[in-house]
């Protein structure tokens with residue numbers, strides 16, 4: 298078995314009750330939990346990322362008091378706070394690797410994350426001989442997009458499960474999926 302599941306940024310601040318909640322985030326968190334119940338055994342590794350920012354600086358210009366919601370954002374996912382925790386309805390029991398990204402800088406891709414043991418997505422993929430990656434999570438137009446493009450760039454076969462993602466803006470989410478598909482990823486609904 299050489300398949301990985303990447304679960305991108307399913308955190309309280311990115312779902313409905315959060316600082317930067319996307320519409321449909323909670324529903325996606327629930328569906329991902331159900332998907333894991335049924336399909337976790339199909340994956341060699343299940344890697345989840347969390348945006349994990351500093352609370353005492355603007356994280357390299359990532360935070361702004363007047364955010365444009367493209368390159369700058371309201372304060373979100375400050376490490377160690379409720380907002381940075383995994384979403385309440387996301388059951389993380391089957392997650393095998395936990396990555397944190399964005400400490401002091403913008404970091405959209407799961408590939409920028411690092412575990413408490415110093416592992417990265419790259420080292421995990423190599424260590425487990427992973428050839429295929431399924432990607433789910435939040436947000437389609439930012440961190441899912443960046444993670445999918447990096448996964449393709451790492452030479453893996455990539456599938457984005459389209460019922461298990463939620464985006465910030467509908468137009469940029471559609472554009473992101475078109476871009477991801479054009480780069481070689483498969484877009485498909487989850488098997489259930």
Ligand SMILES: [Zn+2]
Pocket residue numbers: 348350359373374399403404
């Ligand atoms: Zn962030």
